[in-house]
Amino acid sequence: MDQLTGILMLLMVIGGAFLGALLIVMFQRSKGGRTATQEAQDYREKMEEKRKQETMNARAEKMKDFMEFDRIEDDMIVQNDGNRFCMVIRCMGINYDLMSENEMMAVEEGFSNFLNTLKFPIQLYVQSRTLDLSEGISKYRERLSSLKDEADQFISGALRAQRSNPNMSQEQEQKLDYEIKKRRNLLDYGNDIVNYLERMSSNRDILQRKFYMVASYDTLEMGFTAGYTADDIKDMAYSELYTRCKTLQSAIYSCGIETEILRTEDLAELLFIAYNKDDASAFNVKEALDGGILRLVSTAHSVRDKKRFAKEQKLKEDALDVAQNALREAMNKLKEASTVDISDLTNPNPEPQQEENPPQTGAPNNQNDEDSEENDTEDADETDITNIDPNKLLDDILG
Numbered sequence: 336m337d338q339l340t341g342i343l344m345l346l347m348v349i350g351g352a353f354l355g356a357l358l359i360v361m362f363q364r365s366k367g368g369r370t371a372t373q374e375a376q377d378y379r380e381k382m383e384e385k386r387k388q389e390t391m392n393a394r395a396e397k398m399k400d401f402m403e404f405d406r407i408e409d410d411m412i413v414q415n416d417g418n419r420f421c422m423v424i425r426c427m428g429i430n431y432d433l434m435s436e437n438e439m440m441a442v443e444e445g446f447s448n449f450l451n452t453l454k455f456p457i458q459l460y461v462q463s464r465t466l467d468l469s470e471g472i473s474k475y476r477e478r479l480s481s482l483k484d485e486a487d488q489f490i491s492g493a494l495r496a497q498r499s500n501p502n503m504s505q506e507q508e509q510k511l512d513y514e515i516k517k518r519r520n521l522l523d524y525g526n527d528i529v530n531y532l533e534r535m536s537s538n539r540d541i542l543q544r545k546f547y548m549v550a551s552y553d554t555l556e557m558g559f560t561a562g563y564t565a566d567d568i569k570d571m572a573y574s575e576l577y578t579r580c581k582t583l584q585s586a587i588y589s590c591g592i593e594t595e596i597l598r599t600e601d602l603a604e605l606l607f608i609a610y611n612k613d614d615a616s617a618f619n620v621k622e623a624l625d626g627g628i629l630r631l632v633s634t635a636h637s638v639r640d641k642k643r644f645a646k647e648q649k650l651k652e653d654a655l656d657v658a659q660n661a662l663r664e665a666m667n668k669l670k671e672a673s674t675v676d677i678s679d680l681t682n683p684n685p686e687p688q689q690e691e692n693p694p695q696t697g698a699p700n701n702q703n704d705e706d707s708e709e710n711d712t713e714d715a716d717e718t719d720i721t722n723i724d725p726n727k728l729l730d731d732i733l734g
Contacts, residue, residue, distance in 0.1 A: 362629050365499060383392070402606075402610065403672045404606070405417070407599055407602050407603055407606070408569075408599070409569070409573055409599070410422065410573075410596065410597065410599055411569075411572070411573060411576065411602075412602060412606075417554075417565060417568070417569070418553065418555075419552070419553050419554070420551065420553075420569070420572040420573070420576060421549055421550065421551045421552075421576075421606065422549075422550050422576040422577070422579075422580050423460075423547050423548070423549050423596075423597045423600070423601075424548040424549075424550070424580055424583060424584065424594065424595065424596055424597070424687055425545065425546075425551075425594065425595045425596075425597055426546040426547065426548060426587070426592050426593075426594050427549055427592060427593040427595075428544075428546065428592075429442070429592060429596070434485060442590050442591060445587075445589035445590035446590050448586070448589060449586045449587050449589065449590065452586050453586075455550070455579060456547070456551065457548055457549060457550055457551075457583065457624065458549040458550075459546070459547070459548060459552070460546075460547040460548075460549055461542050461544055461545070461547075461548065462545050462605065462608060462609065463542045463543070463545075463548055464542065464544075464545060465541070465542060465543075465610060466541040466543050467536065468535065469535075469536065469538040471532065472532050472533060472536065475525070475528065475532065476529060478525075479522070479525040479526065479529060481523065482522060482525060483522055486518035486519070486521070486522055487517075488515065488637050489515075489518060490518065490519075491513050493511045493514065493515055496511070497511065510652075511714070547597075547605070548583055548594075549673070550576055550579045550580055550583065550586075552568055552575050552576050552579070554568055554572070556575075557571065577643065577646070578594075580596050581650075584596075683721050
C-alpha cells in the first residue's frame, strides 16, 4: 500500500511538471507569435517610410534639375552644388522715345561704351509681370487720410468762425468758402486717383516688363580650390560678384539707367514669378515675408551685409579723397594760370555789389503795384495747401 501511494505521488509530480512545462511552452509560443507580428508590422512601417523618403528625394532631385539652381543665399543664386554663383541687377527703364535726337545718340553711345568695357560674360533677362499697384495704393490712402483729417479740422474751424462772427465781411466769407471748396476738391481728386489705381490694379491683363542683368562666377575661375572650404569659396565668389556688379552699375550709368543689386528677398520673388507666373498674383513673396513666415529668424544684419557696408563706405571715402585732390590740383593750376584772386571767388560771404541804377524817389507806380498784387494773389492761389496750417490760415482770413 505504501508502495502504491509512493507511485501515485511520483506520477502526480511528473504530471504536474509536464503540465507546467506545457503551459510554459504555450506561453512562450504565444508571446513569440505576438513579437513576430509586431516586428513584421514595424518592418513594414520602416519600409513604407523609406519608400516615401526615396520618392521625395527623387522628386526633389527632379525639381532641382528642372529649376537649375540649388538655393538662394547671401544675395546670390547658388548653382551646380556650390560651383557656380550668380548675382542679379535690376535696371530701371528710361523714356527713350521721348528723348531728343541728341539725347538718343548719347544713350546709344553710352550703351556701346558699356558693351566695349565688358571683361566678363553677362546675361540680359526680361520678365513680364502683372501690374501690382497695391504698395502705391496703400501710400496714397495714408496720405489721403492725413489730408482728410487736416481738411475736416479746417472746415470745422471755418464753420465755427462763421457762426461765432455774424459781422463777418463778405470778402472774409468768400475767402472761407474758397478755402473750404479747395480742400473738398482736393479730397475728391485724391479719391478719384485711388479708385482709378484700384481699377487698373484689378485688371490682370495689364503687364509690365522688368529688365535685369545677371553676372555669374564659376569656381573654375579660381583655379586650384582644394585648400579652400565651402565658406571660403562662397566668400571669394561674393566679393568677385559684388565687384563685377558695381562695375556694371557704374558703366551703365552713362546711359542714364539707374540700377540696383537684388537682395535675397528680391531674388526669391524673381525666381518665384519665373516658375509660377499663373500663381504670382495670388501669392506675393514680400507679403508672405511681412506676414511672419520668417518671424523666428533673426533680423540683425549678417556678417556679409556688414562687410558690404564697410566696402561701400571705403569706396565712398576713396572717391571723396580723389575728388578733393583733383579739385585742389585744379585750384592750384587756376591760381598759377590766372591773375584772378581765387579767394574772392570762394568767399562764402561776398560783399554786396552796389546797384548801378538806384531806385528813384518820388510817387510810386500804381500800375506796377497793382500788377504785383495780382501776381501775389495768383501765387497764393497756387500755393500747396497741404503745407498750410489751418489755424494760421483762419487767423489770416479773419483779420
